Amino acid sequence: MLSYRHLFHAGNFADVFKHALLVRLLAALARKEKPFCYLDTHAGTGRYDLEHAWAQKAREFEHGIARVWQRADAPAALAEYLALVRAENPDGVLRRYPGSPCIARRMLRPGDRMVLTELNRSDFAELAERFAGDRQVQVRRMDGYEALGAFLPPPEHRGLVLIDSAFDRAGEFARIAAALAGAHRRWATGTYAVWYPIVEPPAVRRFEREVAETGIRRILQLALEVAPERGAGALPAGWMHGCGMLVVNPPWRLDEEAGPLLDWLRAALGRNGHGAGAVRWLVPE
Numbered sequence: 001m002l003s004y005r006h007l008f009h010a011g012n013f014a015d016v017f018k019h020a021l022l023v024r025l026l027a028a029l030a031r032k033e034k035p036f037c038y039l040d041t042h043a044g045t046g047r048y049d050l051e052h053a054w055a056q057k058a059r060e061f062e063h064g065i066a067r068v069w070q071r072a073d074a075p076a077a078l079a080e081y082l083a084l085v086r087a088e089n090p091d092g093v094l095r096r097y098p099g100s101p102c103i104a105r106r107m108l109r110p111g112d113r114m115v116l117t118e119l120n121r122s123d124f125a126e127l128a129e130r131f132a133g134d135r136q137v138q139v140r141r142m143d144g145y146e147a148l149g150a151f152l153p154p155p156e157h158r159g160l161v162l163i164d165s166a167f168d169r170a171g172e173f174a175r176i177a178a179a180l181a182g183a184h185r186r187w188a189t190g191t192y193a194v195w196y197p198i199v200e201p202p203a204v205r206r207f208e209r210e211v212a213e214t215g216i217r218r219i220l221q222l223a224l225e226v227a228p229e230r231g232a233g234a235l236p237a238g239w240m241h242g243c244g245m246l247v248v249n250p251p252w253r254l255d256e257e258a259g260p261l262l263d264w265l266r267a268a269l270g271r272n273g274h275g276a277g278a279v280r281w282l283v284p285e
């Protein structure tokens with residue numbers, strides 16, 4: 001357990017998808033003056049050195065952020081995310097990739113707050129050092145699912161929870177569905193974003209059913225596939241060919257905004273002309 005290290009994957013197509021949506025979700029919260037709280041249950045180290053040997057091993061970022069970060073034709077909905085990545089690489093060479101904590105930190109206003117939990121000892125140490133002394137950021141070495149019980153509902157009563165599991169142990173889909181149901185019972189009006197890999201589509205369909213059966217309403221489902229599941233153009237068996245995000249209580253109009261955004265990402269990140277994006281209500285109002 002806990003063998004997963006995000007540095008091997010930083011900046012891949014899944015990070016681009018996840019973080020582009022994260023920025024939209026945080027930007028929506030910042031539209032109203034009232035402060036918000038961001039809880040990142042599986043925070044990672046916060047920022048990734050793409051020149052590190054681990055990131056260089058499979059160079060996953062080449063099929064992800066490297067393809068899009070300097071594109072001038074990106075849709076408006078991606079502009080803020082791409083500007084954040086460019087701000088991390090001011091000399092125009094892609095060396096660093098911001099994780100969800102650094103992305104969120106740049107989007108907090110002075111009255112906003114974030115709570116980051118991470119279980120891996122060394123990733124936690126790096127994360128804690130990164131935000132040491134920052135009074136808007138609380139960093140804890142703890143299980144992300146326990147964090148849902150410990151920190152929800154936040155006193156601000158406005159905010160976003162990102163559940164971005166490493167999926168490095170069996171039963172994770174079921175664990176997430178149960179954790180989401182529990183968190184929603186504690187705090188029904190929060191926005192929750194749950195990222196998941198698409199490796200075995202039947203497992204994803206089971207997860208969708210489990211989440212739908214929790215009784216939670218207003219769940220938007222977004223997905224990006226960069227290669228077909230099988231046949232011509234498919235990636236080797238066991239590789240992640242797509243990923244998705246469930247958003248509970250999405251901000252107004254995310255469903256409309258996400259269509260063109262995913263369409264652009266599909267074209268930019270699809271392998272050899274393959275690629276698909278999808279937005280649908282898993283559970284409506």
Ligand SMILES: C[S@@+](CC[C@H](N)C(=O)[O-])C[C@H]1O[C@@H](n2cnc3c(N)ncnc32)[C@H](O)[C@@H]1O
Nearest residue numbers: 006042043044099100118119120143144164166
């Ligand atoms: C996909 S990475 C997170 C990436 C990060 N959210 C980002 O977008 O930059 C998943 C992280 O979860 C951590 N992790 C695994 N199981 C955990 C658990 N039960 N609670 C908290 N963190 C966990 C891993 O060590 C890993 O750093």
